[in-house]
Amino acid sequence: MVVEAVSGRDVVLGRLRAAIGESGAGIPVLRDYRREGAVDLDLLVDRLTDYRARVHRVPETTVAETIADLLPASATVVVPPGLPSAWLPATVTVLPDDGLDNARIAAADGVVTAAAVAVAETGTVVLDGSPDQGRRVLSLLPDLHICVVRAAQVVAGVPAALARLTPHRPLTWISGPSATSDIELHRVEGVHGPRTLHVILLP
């Protein structure tokens, strides 16, 4: 199979080189679109809400209290290993991810993560697998995701977000809860990912 793959490579590259001929010089790209902008937290809240995420603007000292209000007492919550423990209320059962299997993650009532970046203009939070965000599967299988975002992590638009992110990390961009519009374009939340997304926005 290795030998065949190499020959496929020669065939494809040979055909492509023949197709473009001798030219092959680059073409300049004019980037006169907006690349920076003022960060507008109200816009982020508006766009997140428009996507049917639920937004809570609270001081950091009351994160645990806010989370307690969102979850029934004795709910089971998965958390990535580096999540600040002060964010978690005593009313819930905490399952730290030390290599939990998928079945246990899927059976949990929710997950709490931090974020790497949030994009105001599009209502997007981005997770990059840092210790306070954890593996990609954590924010995928439970039906409820609580994501804590600091104001300093919010950027105006997509270009600023990419500039802050590291391509070599696994990245998940989340804009509202899981959704489909495949049946008569009627929007339905939660096909496979979490049906409920809470964003706690800290000052």
Add this chain to the structure above:
Amino acid sequence: MPATAPQGVGQLRGAEPFPDAARRALADPHLRRNLRHATATIRAKSAAVIAEVPDWEQLRAAGSAIKSDVLARLPELLEQVESRVTAAGGVVHWAADATEANRIVTELVAATGSDRVIKVKSMATQEIGLNEALESAGITPVETDLAELIVQLGEDRPSHILVPAIHRNRAEIREIFLRAMPGADPALTDEPVVLAAAARRYLRQTFLTTPVAVSGANFAVAETGTLAVVESEGNGRMCLTLPETLITVMGVEKVVPTWRDLEVFLQLLPRASTGERMNPYTSMWTGVTPGDGPQAFHLVLLDNGRSAVLADEVGRQALHCIRCSACLNVCPVYERTGGHAYGSVYPGPIGAVLSPQLTGIADNASLPYASTLCGACYDACPVKINIPDLLVHLRDQAPHPRAEATAMAAAAYTMDHPALYAAAQRAARSGRLLGRRGRGLPPPLDGWTASRDLPEPPAESFREWWSKR
């Protein structure tokens, strides 16, 4: 060197010419109602979110320029992708055509020992007929996008790039689920939320127990080796995250040079495509990440006729396409015929220019004529593909109907000879007196007027009026 997509494999050629297939679709009022509702809804959503972006035209121009740049130095960028993906722990394969790509994927799946794969919606794998190839090797492919699942369970074909089941309404979807979804609740209603929940229940166990996934890719960044998939439902995240092995099949034109280039396309694609500011989920990965996600990653780089498209300096801009489907949603022809009439996985205006180039014009000769040349597709295209120009360019290459060629040759000769031209005008006026005005031409020229009005000849020609002055 024949570099077009091979016959007998994949889904780029229809069983019949566009006019025949279109005639049948036009006779289905139910289909036309579903399509009209869907395309009008997406058009309105898309227009609203594009209007929010003050620099939309600058983004379109940048997107178009980046794609031109990519095509001008594609071999070098692909080699860069290969080296970055390999350095990050992935394995890169090169497939000259559909047959080779199917064989590579089938062998990779077989090597894992699994007899089932979960699939993310992907145009490239539909194009090459991967599902059929896997099935003939005893491997079950499970489509996990809701619309693709509806199409798969209904033993149907997709009819739209973005919303493959756009031609089905909720009642039809309920019937398909009851008939073909194992374990479907007989009390299932046709509410979209109930149908989506049924799909969630049906697929969850499959997601959790299948060790191999196959996806496409929206973008691959040459500079970093990063792959990106945009989606809405989370089925993509399931496939890209849970299995041990991930196989991504990607057309060679999907590469972008730099990480920064994603800032252009991640703004253009969702707004043009689904009419959202951002799609609910975008996943990006570079090779493998220890402890997170698939630990084996294979990237299959697919030609399958793309080098033939690239060789045509006018036609190559069809490879700019980012599969947003905006051109379908504004096309008056697509809105009435639906996607099946185009006979290819790429329907609508982009299909009418891409499919004939991928297969060679002779195999899809009717498609460049499947358009009114109204230009709405060019205006809607987020990467500024001049589809009307391409249609005319391809019509020139397509074999013309004999009667049309004869008539055009006769018209050219007549117009070159003033006396003949004057006589022809007088003859046309007698046609007016015979009561044929506004109708069609007689056979064999009626092919021309079957879908066009013949202009009514004036009572007096300009030349006659002038000679009297």
